[in-house]
Amino acid sequence: MRYMFVLILTAMLLAGCTAQQKHTVGGAALGGIGGGVIGAQIGKGTGQTAAIIGGTLLGAALGGYVGSYLDRMDEMDRRNLNQTLETKPTGATSQWRNPDTQTAYAVTPTQTYQKETGRYCREYTTEVQIGGETEKAYGTACRRDDGVWEIVN
Numbered sequence: 001m002r003y004m005f006v007l008i009l010t011a012m013l014l015a016g017c018t019a020q021q022k023h024t025v026g027g028a029a030l031g032g033i034g035g036g037v038i039g040a041q042i043g044k045g046t047g048q049t050a051a052i053i054g055g056t057l058l059g060a061a062l063g064g065y066v067g068s069y070l071d072r073m074d075e076m077d078r079r080n081l082n083q084t085l086e087t088k089p090t091g092a093t094s095q096w097r098n099p100d101t102q103t104a105y106a107v108t109p110t111q112t113y114q115k116e117t118g119r120y121c122r123e124y125t126t127e128v129q130i131g132g133e134t135e136k137a138y139g140t141a142c143r144r145d146d147g148v149w150e151i152v153n
Contacts, residue, residue: 033059074100081107085122085141085149104129119143121152 038059042051077098084094084107093108106127114120121142128135140153 074098076100077103077105080105081141082149085109085124085143086147090122115142122149 033056038055040048040052040055042048042055077096080094080096088094088107088109090109090112093106095104095106097104106129107124108126109122109124111123112120113122119142121140123138123140126137126139128137139151141149141151144150
């Protein structure tokens with residue numbers, strides 16, 4: 001377990017810590033955790049440690065890669081995401097393709113709730129099609145007073 005913590009922490013540090021890279025870091029962390037858990041199920045004996053390390057590194061790399069695409073959303077993508085969170089009911093999917101990046105998005109709000117502060121928040125899933133491969137990411141956004149949805153996680 002200590003190895004997995006060190007590897008996840010290392011992956012997060014390597015991915016960077018700026019606000020512009022929060023999906024990259026979060027994706028790497030979640031991917032690393034998932035990869036480590038899968039590695040623990042696959043390996044046995046001394047091979048289990050290697051499987052955990054390998055799974056953690058592979059999961060962190062893949063999660064960071066997918067997250068980096070969310071960090072690179074341009075203004076059109078942000079408008080589409082904002083419109084989806086503002087107008088689509090829970091469970092309804094909005095899809096678009098960015099002609100500049102050739103990235104396809106499918107965003108589905110999955111839960112809406114109001115915080116104690118009165119601010120509305122929505123959890124959502126995003127399927128990102130990158131080079132023919134589809135990856136799934138999860139996020140949470142909260143509505144600011146000016147009506148813009150701010151990604152908080």
